[in-house]
Amino acid sequence: MKTRARPYDLKLRLTILGAVLGCCGVVLVGRAAHMQLLDNDFYQHEGDARFLREVPIATSRGMIMDRNGEPLAVSTPVESVWANPKELLQHPERLPELAKALGIPEDVLTQRIAQRSGKEFVFLRRHINPDDAQAVVARGIPGVYSQREFRRFYPHGEVMAHVLGFTNIDDQGQEGVELAFNDWLTGKPGAQRVIRDRRGRIVENVDLIRAAQPGKDITLSIDRRIQYLAYRELKAALLANHARSGSVVVLDVPTGEILAMVNQPSYNPNAREAAEPGVHRNRAVTDVVEPGSVMKAMTVMAALENGVDPNITLDTNPGIMMLGKYPIRDTSNHGVVTLEGLLQHSSNIGAAKLGMGMSNDHFYDVLHRFGFGTSTGSGFPGESAGVLAPARSWGPVEKATIAYGYGVSVTPLQLAQAYAAMANEGRLMPPTFIRGGEGSGRQVMDPRIARQVLLMLESVTRAGGSAPKAAVTGYHVAGKTGTSRKASAGGYQKRYVSLFAGVVPLDHPKFAMVVVINEPNGRDYYGGLVSAPVFHNVMDGALRLMDVPPDKVEEWYAQQPAPVAAPTIADVADGNVIDEAPAAPAAPAAEAPATAAALAPGALR
Incomplete structure (x- = not known):
């Protein structure tokens, strides 16, 4: 017998369905409330990880x-454009x-x-104009962004290049003062939390984690x-002497x-990539030269400290002296010379005799x-200590050559420091x-001896000395020339280094200056003709810039232009007004050419 089917109860089914859906809704609302209100730390962290940076x-x-x-x-603000390669590669059509x-x-x-497809960061172009960077970002290319950076700028260009050095693209010092004081100059970057949208744009600044600290400023002595x-x-x-290189301190x-x-x-330094690496070094502290006759002032001081009579005379006849099998020659026969005459005429024989008389x-x-x-202790990166062999290794030949500036190598800064010490009454700063x-410095020489030699050196810049071109009108100038041949594996070459070291004004010394010109290839190569004029021109301006009063007042007044009466109407009408500069005074006599010494060929003054 067949069983009759129950009649279809639509109302009951709807009630059951509504109850089930209601329960599900309650569960969902409860779960949402639990997640939002009671246990929200995990999901908050997950959400922040996607949008908080x-x-x-x-x-x-x-x-x-x-x-x-x-x-x-100075540092100037710039922008750098970067990209997220993963995001950018999803839109290859935007690459062109x-x-x-x-x-x-x-x-x-x-x-x-x-090449960086697996990375999330790559710089596309750094240190560009902020407006240009914003124009790139404004195109809306997915995965392309910009960030603020700073670029170093040097207003004086190559004039200050070797002192300042430069920084790399990450703003870290690479040479010069920038490297020596990098820790002091470098600031500490800050950090902040921001919310970015799906395009990487910052929509909200959430929190300042760490404030940025700018680097500290430095005031140089320059x-x-x-x-x-x-x-x-x-x-x-x-340029005038077709020289290879040069330094001034x-x-x-x-x-x-x-x-x-x-x-x-x-x-x-603003275009450092375009320069050859070799020109980055500061030759004044890294390169050494044999100073030649500039060293004779040190020899005379050493002799005086050793007990030599300041009024001693030295016989340099007949202009050549044999030391064993080696001859030492002067540029000419100076005869019998005093210590001042030794410096004025730059006698190699006189200096050698003084050197031989000391231990x-x-x-x-x-x-x-x-x-x-x-080392001078300046703290400049890469500074050379020069070369001075131990005393125990000196033989008679070595000591004689050192006395007139061969067999010892120095930097221009070392020479300037030594002459400044002599001018500072024997106190080395x-x-x-x-x-x-x-x-505070230290006393390295009796002040009386240092002053004696400094006064002797004034004869070098007077008429009859080897460097009258170094004289500065209105000021007493002390100095010494040097012209040395460059050493090579086979001896000495016919390539020269021209030097001048000087102090001004003599009464109250203010400046010590050294000029080194490497391999002049013009007509002249002596220190008194090549380097001494540089000293004159620089000191003539520096003394006035620093308001240093003249110590040869009579000469200074004599060189001042005489007041000119204003022309009258009659003078103009008669054509009596003359607009013409006076004739230049005759140039002082140049130092005499030198004869090469077999001991140290070209031991010139």
Whole structure:
């Protein structure tokens, strides 16, 4: 017998379905409430991980200024464009547009992105104008963003290049002061939390994690005006004499502060990539030369300290002296000379005789006290200590050649420091690039002896000396020329280094300056003709810039232009007004050509 089916109850089924759905709704609402209100930490973290980002806050590097507060190195804000390769590669059709906007070849950009396809960050172009960067980002290309950075700018270009050095693209010091004081100049970047949308745009600044700290400023001892003078005159001298390279150092005598330091050839630190690596080094502290006759002032001081009578005379007849099998020659026969005459005429024989009269230990000790053979302590990266062999290794020949500047190698900064010490009454000051950062120094020579030799050196810049071209009108100038041949594996070549070291004014010394010109190839190559004029031109301007009063007042007044009465109407009508400069005075006599010594060929003054 068949069973009858129950009648279809629509109302019951709807009731059951509604109850089930209601229960599900309650469960969902309860679960949502639990997640939103009671147990929300995990999901909040997951949500933040997708939209909350910690981004760095760029900070500027400290400014470098000259002694008068003029900016020498500053940091300017720029933008860098970067991309997320994973995101960008999902839209390869936008790569040609991006390449054109960035000014990068499309194949180069494509290769760069493809090589970093597994990364989430790659720089596309760094340190560009902020407006240009924003124009690229504004195109809305997925995965392309920009960030703030700072770029170093050097307003004075190659004039200050070797002192300041430069930074790399990450704003880290690579050479010069930028490297020496990198930790001081470098700031500490900050950090903040932000919310980014799905396109990577910042829509909200959530929290400042760490404030950015700018780098600290530095005030150098360099005087921008004297630096320009030295740069201009050195460059002109190299061009005029077809020289290979050169250096100039100017020190403040009482403090040891470096007022100017220039080298040629130079480079533009704003376009450092375009320069040859070899020109980045600061030759004034890294390169050494045999100083030649500039060393004779040290020899005379050592002899006086050793007990030599200041009024002694030395017989240099007949202009040649045999030391064993080696001859020592002067440029000419100077006959019997005093110590002042030895310096004025730059006698190699006289200097050798003084050197031979001292013990090795005493002579070495004096040179070492004046800083030869050891670093000056300036703190400049890559500074050379020079070469001064131990006294025990000196034979008679070595000691004689050292007495007139061969067999010892020094940097221009070491020479300037030694002459500044002589001018500072025998007190050696550590050279410094920081204004007000001078030390106490140390006494290396009896003040009376240092003053005696300094007064003798004035004869070098007077008529009859080897460097009248170094004289500065209105000021007593002391100095010494040097012209040395360059050493090679087979002896000495016919390539020269021309030097001049001087101090001015003599009554109250303010400046010590050294000029080194490497391989002049013009008609002249003597220090008195090539380097001494650079000293004159730089000091003539520096003395006035620093308001140093003349110590030869009568001469200074005599050189001032006489007042000219205003022309009358009658003079103009009669054509009696003459607009013509007076004739230039005759140039002083040049130093005599030198005869090469077999002992140290070309031991010139």
